[in-house]
Amino acid sequence: xxxxxxxxxxxxxxxxxxxxxxxxxxxxxxxxxxxxxxxxxxxxxxxxxxxxxxxxxxxxxxxxxxxxxxxxxxxxxxxxxxxxxxxxxxxxxxxxxxxxxxxxxxxxxxxx
Numbered sequence: 001x002x003x004x005x006x007x008x009x010x011x012x013x014x015x016x017x018x019x020x021x022x023x024x025x026x027x028x029x030x031x032x033x034x035x036x037x038x039x040x041x042x043x044x045x046x047x048x049x050x051x052x053x054x055x056x057x058x059x060x061x062x063x064x065x066x067x068x069x070x071x072x073x074x075x076x077x078x079x080x081x082x083x084x085x086x087x088x089x090x091x092x093x094x095x096x097x098x099x100x101x102x103x104x105x106x107x108x109x110x111x112x
Contacts, residue, residue: 051065067075098105 050069053062053065053069056062056065064075064078067078095105
């Protein structure tokens, strides 16, 4: 005598909805937990973010730290200019190194 296997009744649409709900629960729990953590308490209005320059010797690092403490816009401009200069120096140096190795990184000539 053969046994008849019963399926988990319900239409295909109900099964798809159940799968969607099962997949959506972890996402909803994660979002709710994140919202609860982000709620926190009152915002801290008395905090000031400064760089400690008491033990620094005079030089470029101390100047940048003092600039950070006094004027953030000027500090940002200095950082952008320093990063651009560093990129130029590194790029030029490696271009010179590649030309010494024999790799030409200049303009390519196309022969059609």
